[in-house]
Amino acid sequence: MSEPIEEPELPAAEPVPPSRWRMQLVWLVPIVAILIGGWLAVKAVMERGEEITISFKTGEGLEAGKTKIKFKDVDIGVVDTVSLSPDHKRVIAKAEVVRDVANLMVENTRFWVVRPRISGGTVSGLGTLLSGSFIDVDAGNAAKARREFVGLEEPPVIASDVPGREFTLKGVGLGSLDVGSPIYFRRLRVGQVASYQLDPDGRGVTLKVFVNAPYDQFVRTDARFWHASGVDMSFGADGLRVETQSIVSIIIGGIAFESPPESRVDTGAAAGTQFTLYPTRDDAMKQHDRIVDRYVVVFNDSVRGLAVGAPIDFRGVVMGEVKAIYTRFDPATNRFSIPVEIEIYPERFTSRYQDGQAGGRVTDDPRRMANYLIEHGFRFQLRSGNPLTGQLYLAFDYFPDAPKASIDWSKTPPELPATPRALQSLQDSVSRLMTKLNNIPFEAIGKDARDTLRTTNSMLAQLDKEVVPKARDTLGSAQSALDSANAALQPDSSLQQSTEDAMRELTRTAASLRTLSDYLAQHPEALVRGKPEQKP
Template sequence: MKKNASANPSATVSQTSPFSSVVWLIPLLALITGAWLLIQHVRSTGPEITLYTDNAEGIEVNNTVIKVLNVTVGRVTSIKLRDDEKGVELTAQLSADVKDLMRQDTQFWIVKPRIDQSGITGLNTLVSGAYIAFTPGHSDKNADTFQLADLPPVTAIGQSGLRLRLQSHSDKMLGAGSPVLYGDINVGQVESANFNPRERVVYYQIYINSPNEELIGRDVHFWLQTGLKIEASGGGIKIDSAPLPALISGAIAFAAPAQGKGAAVDNNTEFTLYNSRSELDNLPSERALYYVAFFRQSVRGLAVGAPVEYKGLNIGTVAEVPYFERNDSHQLFANGWVPVRIRLEPARMEINASEQSHQVWQSQIQAAMNKGLVATLASGNLLTGNLYVELSDAPSSQAALRPQTLYRGDTVIGSRSGGLDALQNQLSDLLAKFNKLPLEQTIAELNGSLKELRTLLAQPQTRQLSQELNHTLRELQQTLQGVSPGSPLYSDVQSTLKNLDRTLQDAQPTLRTLKQQPNALIFSPGANDPIPKGVR
């Protein structure tokens, strides 16, 4: 049976536009939103930087943030060991707001609780955790790799000041953050300190806060100031205490000389850092005069920098001790002397006086040496045993030690033993003279005399003589009792003396008359002298 063809329906196909449906608007809007978010993300995302540090203590991925002026501007995204195994490499993503602040001189450091010479800092990180801070740089070149420091830099954003470089040959080294002092005033800090083992030099970079840079000049001197300074001298014990920050970590101090600070300096100007203020004070001047003194006594307690005094005035210092010429110490036991080089400063002798030339002072000192000026070692302090050199022109019977006129090009000044050594020599001479006395013979003679005396006392005649002396003394005592104030003899003597006194008083007029007129007993006192008659 055949089916009817007209019974099958026919399909009608029509084409519609793909944008006519509302369903397609959803992915389109999603695409547009994603593009906009991508653009906003790109616009808000700043540079990615790399930080190098020694360790990652307190730093966590996605938790440790980066701040500037206490505003969060980034976050640590990864932590890994460096390829050269010299520390840790941190990767941080910053916001776009700080992309222009990433310069070659931008400084990063980690903020965490810390106790140092500046006090207690970073206590807020006990709750929030450690974070990374930075200070923008001012270089013209951009950078994306930085070193992460443990300590914050001295300078803050927008702060002005002066940076200086110091060189020190001391075996002491201060750490970053140590104060820089002018007197007892904190005017700056140590930014960095590095030791060069080949040169054996410590290099410092310090920062002087504004406006304290006005104190710095070309002639300013710097020195290390650490802890307590106890100085024992003839004037007593002096204790110089630095401020508390300097007691904890040490400090760098500076001062201008008497003639002024000198011309102004620029950033990164280099200065020499001396070990102490005493080393600075003992620096030789251009007019310094050098002499050599030879001492036979011990120089223990005499150190470089010890004072040289004349009549109590400090006129110089000890430059070198000992001061042997090449191979001269081979004759140490043969000669028995130790050379000491001293330095005299004319400026210390020009008290309220104008400056004189080197030659004038040299002539004056030579004239004094010709008159007997010598050097002796004196005790500066009996407790510490410190010695100093004393110049004296007092005459002495002891000959001055002057083995030669010049020694290593310096004039030799005569020397004598002084202080305790001189006293010891005098005691030795006294004991030597005492030992020369014939004490044994004298003692033997004295013992013989004592024996003879004992023999004499043991004889019967001596004992009888003693009895007779006792009898005589008793009789004398009885006789004296007879003339005592209560005895009759004493009353008779008193009566006789009174009569004699009255007789002398009655004879006084007659004696005066005889004194005035010796012939008064022959002639009348008022008559004229008789005139002899002639011979018939």
């Protein structure tokens, strides 16, 4: 009988309690979803751009979610919202720019809306007619960051990264200039007008101009700027002269600059240097004298044709100009006079640039020199500068017949004597002659002449009655005497024959006397002894 098979003993099962921390597979999916969502959120926050606020005067061209912000034609952001400011005076555009360009949002960064514009002879923004308006950016270079900006209403003429220098011009008027008007140097366009504004006192305008590199090096410290708008015409010894910069400057205006021809300055002007803006090139290139003496010349005759700015001529050399013209009434004499205020430039009498040195006065005692000139007959006189227009100028010259005069140094400015012009002197002479003629008693003279004529007529009538018949008889007798004399002088008359015989006798007598005279000249002793007898 077979033995029974022994089965192995199995270990006893021991119960194990379930763990509280064991993760169920069912929770794996939501956990992964949460992690992905968190990562996306963090990524979105990290990639979120910088928010900026730009205020504009109007909302033209701005549209939320569509208007882009561009820098060098690259999209760097978009406008999120467009709303009005709390005071309803401006439009607030909130935008988001990419984080990579956040460092461009600094103090002097500028924003403006690009739309079609025509300014300063240039047309810009035509591409926005199809693509729509956008906000352009001019990146600044400041160190301080900024997130709120005030947008420009007009695009800046000069970008921040354009090399060159900006200068300030002071002028009397703007003329035909505008933002973007060209700046010329030797008829080359080298810059443009950046901005302009009226001075606080209202007496002029201030312009900011930008000259591009490398032309900015030619703006010397003695540079002269002038309006290049229109056409400058002048008549000279060589005929008509016409000057202009370009056709563009004639239409939209412009500014030109240049250093004086005799300039020896090589130093470039620093950025921001202020210059004067002159109306014309001739005004800009005038000598700018350091020494100016102010006087007054008093005229008693008319100054019609004399204008402020008229030159003062000394034998062909301009030595000054007229600054003001007034009228003055003298209660003591009850007469009007015309004081003309002038400026004299003593440097014009010396070599201004002799040996590279600036000129000065002729003498160290200008009063003594002025007194000497006036005492020796130098005077101011009005003369015609242009017979066609009637313009006058002041001439300072020597007049030997001028009455004695002196300078009144007690007045400010001192008064210098003048002499009437030649035409005025002629008029004065004619006036004096007419005064003398008016003093002649022509009426009494006429009455006397009528009485004399009446007496003469009476005498002529008496002569016709008494004297004329006697005169007629006398003339008849004279005619008879003349007829008798004429008959006596006929060739066949007895008087004529007797006269011829007498003349022949006189001729023979004269011949005998001549023979006697010759003989006595040879034999003077004959007067005592007589003529000797001739021997046989």
